[in-house]
Amino acid sequence: MSGDPVLAVDGVEVTFPMGRPLLRPFGRPNSIKGVAGVSFEVGRGETFALVGESGSGKTTLARAINGLQPVSAGSVTFEGQRIDGLGRAEMKPHRRRMAMMFQDPVGSLSPRQTVGALVTEAFRIHGTEGRDMRAETARLLSLVGLPHDFADRYPHQLSGGQARRVGVARAIAFNPVLIIADEPTAGLDVSVQGEVLNLLNDLRERLGLAMVIITHNLHVVRHVADRMAVMYLGRFVENGQTEAIFAAPSHPYTAALLSANPEPDPDKARDRIALPAEVPSLLARPSGCEFHTRCPWARAMCRSTPPPPSEKLGRVLTCHFPLAPGERPPERIGS
Amino acid sequence: MSVLSVNGLTVSFTTDGGTLTALRDVSFDIPDQRIVGVVGESGCGKSTLINAILGLLADNGRIDAGSVLFEGDRELTRLGDNDMRALRGQRISTVFQDPMGALNPVLSVGHQMINVQYRSGRSKAEKTARAVEMLRKVRIPDADTALSRYPHHFSGGMKQRIAIAMALMMEPALLIADEPTTALDATLEVATIELLKELQKDIGCSVLFISHHLGVIAELCDDVIVMYAGEVVERGTTRQVFNDPRHPYTFRLLDCDPARQHRRVRHLPTIPGEIPDLRQRPEGCIFAARCHRVHDACSRTPSATEVGGGHAALCWLADIPETVKVTA
Numbered sequence: 066m067s068g069d070p071v072l073a074v075d076g077v078e079v080t081f082p083m084g085r086p087l088l089r090p091f092g093r094p095n096s097i098k099g100v101a102g103v104s105f106e107v108g109r110g111e112t113f114a115l116v117g118e119s120g121s122g123k124t125t126l127a128r129a130i131n132g133l134q135p136v137s138a139g140s141v142t143f144e145g146q147r148i149d150g151l152g153r154a155e156m157k158p159h160r161r162r163m164a165m166m167f168q169d170p171v172g173s174l175s176p177r178q179t180v181g182a183l184v185t186e187a188f189r190i191h192g193t194e195g196r197d198m199r200a201e202t203a204r205l206l207s208l209v210g211l212p213h214d215f216a217d218r219y220p221h222q223l224s225g226g227q228a229r230r231v232g233v234a235r236a237i238a239f240n241p242v243l244i245i246a247d248e249p250t251a252g253l254d255v256s257v258q259g260e261v262l263n264l265l266n267d268l269r270e271r272l273g274l275a276m277v278i279i280t281h282n283l284h285v286v287r288h289v290a291d292r293m294a295v296m297y298l299g300r301f302v303e304n305g306q307t308e309a310i311f312a313a314p315s316h317p318y319t320a321a322l323l324s325a326n327p328e329p330d331p332d333k334a335r336d337r338i339a340l341p342a343e344v345p346s347l348l349a350r351p352s353g354c355e356f357h358t359r360c361p362w363a364r365a366m367c368r369s370t371p372p373p374p375s376e377k378l379g380r381v382l383t384c385h386f387p388l389a390p391g392e393r394p395p396e397r398i399g400s
Numbered sequence: 401m402s403v404l405s406v407n408g409l410t411v412s413f414t415t416d417g418g419t420l421t422a423l424r425d426v427s428f429d430i431p432d433q434r435i436v437g438v439v440g441e442s443g444c445g446k447s448t449l450i451n452a453i454l455g456l457l458a459d460n461g462r463i464d465a466g467s468v469l470f471e472g473d474r475e476l477t478r479l480g481d482n483d484m485r486a487l488r489g490q491r492i493s494t495v496f497q498d499p500m501g502a503l504n505p506v507l508s509v510g511h512q513m514i515n516v517q518y519r520s521g522r523s524k525a526e527k528t529a530r531a532v533e534m535l536r537k538v539r540i541p542d543a544d545t546a547l548s549r550y551p552h553h554f555s556g557g558m559k560q561r562i563a564i565a566m567a568l569m570m571e572p573a574l575l576i577a578d579e580p581t582t583a584l585d586a587t588l589e590v591a592t593i594e595l596l597k598e599l600q601k602d603i604g605c606s607v608l609f610i611s612h613h614l615g616v617i618a619e620l621c622d623d624v625i626v627m628y629a630g631e632v633v634e635r636g637t638t639r640q641v642f643n644d645p646r647h648p649y650t651f652r653l654l655d656c657d658p659a660r661q662h663r664r665v666r667h668l669p670t671i672p673g674e675i676p677d678l679r680q681r682p683e684g685c686i687f688a689a690r691c692h693r694v695h696d697a698c699s700r701t702p703s704a705t706e707v708g709g710g711h712a713a714l715c716w717l718a719d720i721p722e723t724v725k726v727t728a
Binding site: 118119224225254255256257258259260262263266281282283284285287288307308321322325326327328329330331332333335337339340343344 | 441555556585587588589590591612613614615619638642643654656658660664665666667668669670671674
């Protein structure tokens with residue numbers, strides 16, 4: 066990372082209120098933490114991936130960075146300025162510099178607008194002074210590798226991959242410095258997935274973008290992200306260089322996620338770490354280490370004491386007993 | 401013996417833009433107690449294939465040619481509505497991608513699980529016992545009390561397991577599973593695959609498993625058929641197809657999967673081009689326009705070339721394995 070980070074997230078929490086006080090069952094908390102204190106930085110030309118199961122808080126975190134969701138604690142610093150807690154109008158100039166790509170390539174495009182109108186929508190919102198819309202459309206379409214005559218098409222006339230390209234064109238319209246992409250390849254065919262990832266990689270290099278990619282596809286993470294964080298119940302359990310984490314996951318949850326990735330090789334020996342399927346409710350967070358209810362390595366200490374984050378060789382870990390490379394779950398009597 | 405034998409199945413749809421041939425000359429067998437995977441990308445005809453087998457084609461669709469023989473004696477393409485209804489859910493059952501679509505949100509799980517047994521002739525108590533037994537098999541905790549709960553009380557993974565339990569309740573001969581794990585997280589996905597494998601052995605049914613996820617197919621299926629633009633371009637055992645692909649499309653598709661690259665690559669392989677317009681099928685090989693091995697012979701439609709042990713590919717060069725790795 067060179068110079069100041071484009072984005073610095075420090076101890077961010079997002080809370081959701083739970084129902085009206087008088088109607089709430091007695092003893093139930095009045096709010097839940099969707100994101101419970103996470104910190105990371107992304108520099109120019111760098112890609113940071115957020116991974117984790119559904120409900121781990123990945124999308125909520127992305128929305129909090131973008132100001133779509135109020136931050137209840139911590140700070141979000143973008144290009145050296147605090148942007149958490151800014152109002153709509155104050156946030157607007159920052160939004161030009163920070164683009165968001167939402168899930169569902171076709172669903173995130175208005176069905177009533179042509180591709181041309183969609184890719185230039187940002188100009189109509191943020192001002193068009195001195196811009197030739199036709200030229201801008203042509204420039205953006207060629208940047209994402211779509212023929213110019215696509216400008217007259219409607220979203221339903223596009224394939225998933227083409228729709229995703231339009232989404233990318235929309236995101237880069239204002240030459241942003243940061244792109245936040247929520248599941249950029251979900252729902253795409255394997256042969257098209259590569260196209261979209263290659264495109265994002267190219268643009269990142271050419272335009273020096275910083276990227277935050279949210280995905281549950283770990284195979285994708287390996288190819289696009291320099292660094293990654295694994296989220297569980299709104300917290301980072303492991304966070305560091307992608308290659309190092311793939312080579313030797315230290316947190317049991319990371320190890321289980323990596324092992325749960327079916328590979329297209331029928332001869333591959335499956336050495337899977339089985340996890341109980343049920344994710345604990347955010348209404349009743351487990352005591353101690355929050356992963357202990359599913360962790361095959363959990364010991365007495367894990368049930369009582371929350372592990373403090375520790376840092377080693379640039380990797381931040383929240384676990385009392387980090388795994389040795391290739392460590393297998395202990396055999397248990399009666400389990 | 402084959403549970404299902406599809407032969408030369410051709411299905412077309414009448415659309416505003418002309419007749420669209422969605423399946424052309426599709427042939428494959430689902431042997432007894434085997435899991436057959438169907439791999440293919442959007443628009444390859446996977447869903448049309450299921451609908452044609454189940455007799456659920458849309459009004460503008462019709463079967464132009466071919467046969468679908470079930471358990472050796474029933475021709476599904478000519479079966480009457482009532483006979484077909486007697487098969488569906490009893491002898492042939494289905495699990496779809498979205499478990500919410502399979503479960504009625506306003507009826508309790510038990511109500512629905514008892515309802516699907518209406519042809520069984522069992523007493524109410526027997527039906528309830530059977531429902532509880534199936535819920536236990538798919539590892540729903542507190543199976544007895546789960547019957548009185550409603551679908552929204554369960555998580556996505558549990559709902560899909562309940563849908564699987566319902567599909568297997570009548571011990572069908574064939575289970576059709578259409579992307580049943582696509583909506584699930586990786587950890588749940590592998591757990592669901594393990595469960596399906598176990599139940600398939602237990603019940604002794606055959607499974608037609610449709611997925612675009614190559615890793616899942618490799619792990620679960622005994623045999624595999626690869627579809628492209630409505631044609632079966634390659635079929636064989638999973639090992640044959642994954643370890644020694646003979647159709648260029650299969651070869652490239654496997655190459656595209658980021659899971660096959662164990663090191664970070666600068667540029668991920670892709671298959672440039674698109675599936676041809678099925679209203680105007682090009683002459684000759686359907687994959688020719690995107691194929692890296694295209695040559696003169698490809699202007700004629702290739703026939704399935706057997707390369708040994710039931711492994712066949714729809715390619716003029718099927719006999720010659722790819723020796724040079726192609727990068728796009």
